[in-house]
Amino acid sequence: MADRQASILAAAVRVIARSGVRGLRVEELAAEAGVSTALIYYHFKDRAGLIRRTLAFIGERATGYTEEALTDSEDARALLLHLLLGELQDSARVRENSIAWGELRSSAIFDPDLREALAQSTRVWCRDTADSVADAQAAGLADLRTDPMDTAERLTALVEGLSERWLSGSLTLERARALLTGAVEAELGPRPA
Numbered sequence: 001m002a003d004r005q006a007s008i009l010a011a012a013v014r015v016i017a018r019s020g021v022r023g024l025r026v027e028e029l030a031a032e033a034g035v036s037t038a039l040i041y042y043h044f045k046d047r048a049g050l051i052r053r054t055l056a057f058i059g060e061r062a063t064g065y066t067e068e069a070l071t072d073s074e075d076a077r078a079l080l081l082h083l084l085l086g087e088l089q090d091s092a093r094v095r096e097n098s099i100a101w102g103e104l105r106s107s108a109i110f111d112p113d114l115r116e117a118l119a120q121s122t123r124v125w126c127r128d129t130a131d132s133v134a135d136a137q138a139a140g141l142a143d144l145r146t147d148p149m150d151t152a153e154r155l156t157a158l159v160e161g162l163s164e165r166w167l168s169g170s171l172t173l174e175r176a177r178a179l180l181t182g183a184v185e186a187e188l189g190p191r192p193a
Contacts, residue, residue, distance in 0.1 A: 005043050008033045009057040012050060017099040021051065021107040052117045055104050058097050059121045062087065063128075065094055077141040077191065080132040081184050087159045088166065088177050098163045105160070126152045136188060143189030151187045158183050 011033035015024050026047060030037045044050035065086055087098065108114040129152035136142035162180055165171035171179075185191075 004035070004039070005053075006057075008035060008040060008043060009054055012054040013058060013061070013096055013100045016054065016103050017096040021103050024051070026050075048113055051104070051107075051114060054100070055114070055117050055121055058101050058104070059124065061093070061097055062101075062125075065089070065091070065097075075141065076132065076135040076139045077184075077188060080129070080136055080188075081181060083129070083132060084155060084159055084180055084184065085177055087163060088173060088180060090173050095167065099167055102160070102164055102167070122156070126156050129156055133188070140192060141188070146187065146189070155180075155183060155187060 008029070012024065012029055015029050015032055019028070024047070026037050026040055029050075030040055033040075040050065044053055087094065104114065105118060108118045126149065130148040133142060133146070133148035133151045137144050137146075137148065159180060162171065162176040166173050166176040
């Protein structure tokens with residue numbers, strides 16, 4: 001992706017996190033990104049194209065900061081937990097990304113054009129999480145009776161819900177992280193001795 005497109009998409013995430021999807025105006029985005037509205041239309045064709053690409057950008061950014069949260073551990077179970085906890089960090093980038101993701105997810109309820117893009121991003125996240133669950137199972141660190149995709153669906157949905165509660169002030173970050181840690185333990189079963 002070109003640097004100019006990335007800076008426009010980063011600005012779109014900031015605007016959505018600040019004003020919501022309905023508050024995203026191309027003129028405001030142009031000012032935030034320091035570009036002309038014509039350049040935004042050149043790169044993204046229309047507002048719907050911009051929103052779809054912003055959703056994909058949020059997913060790519062999340063992959064970056066969750067991987068940054070990884071430890072040097074070779075323990076597949078610990079890696080899974082660190083990947084999921086990467087979504088619950090008190091940093092401006094994670095907050096901004098999570099707020100924008102929640103806004104886009106809420107908007108997809110009313111915007112059928114956004115649903116498929118959101119569903120695709122969610123499938124990728126679930127597939128990556130299921131791969132991590134399968135790695136833990138292969139290493140003998142997780143219950144083999146659980147289906148990795150079912151586990152991934154439950155855990156990623158929980159992360160979204162905990163993130164929403166944390167960001168809305170209904171739950172502290174520490175409590176959200178503790179609940180997620182407990183859920184991973186419950187899903188994977190007791191750690192082998």
